[in-house]
Amino acid sequence: MKKIVGVCLLFCFSILLTGCENESSQDNSSPSSSISSNSTDNGKFKLKQSKDKNTAYVKNYVGRNASTAGTERLSGNIMDSYGEGNLTLVFISENGEAVTEENRKDYVITDQNPEPNTEIKYTFETTDSGEQTTLVDTQSLEEIELYVKKVNTDQSSE
Structure with missing residues (x-):
């Protein structure tokens, strides 16, 4: 048994x-299926992926609703995570209106600077014994400018 x-x-x-x-x-x-799922233009644009913790690549934000880009942090800034680092997302509207956490859903991203797949390099702090920590000391890019256009949300005006 x-x-x-x-x-x-x-x-x-x-x-x-x-x-x-x-x-x-x-x-x-x-x-590649996970790469194309990060892409917003139906697979025409492939994002680079880095296995090195010292390197990241800028995501493609074009075509996305602005509310899906990044998260608001305690500082009040809207940021997105890139590996161990964070980049500030700066929204620039075509009509000059301020884009806030409350009205981000009313905007769509039409362009970005820098371009997708731009390389971001990190250096990490080291301890007294010379070991690298996970705290970012410097990064080659601090912010991403996202150009946005207001989406027509008023259905009743004809």
């Missing part, structure tokens, strides 16, 4: 491992 239970457990365990192995191999075999 113990042998039967042992064989059944071994069989179940091997099935579980096989299922997990297939799932992870699918994730590794299609990194």
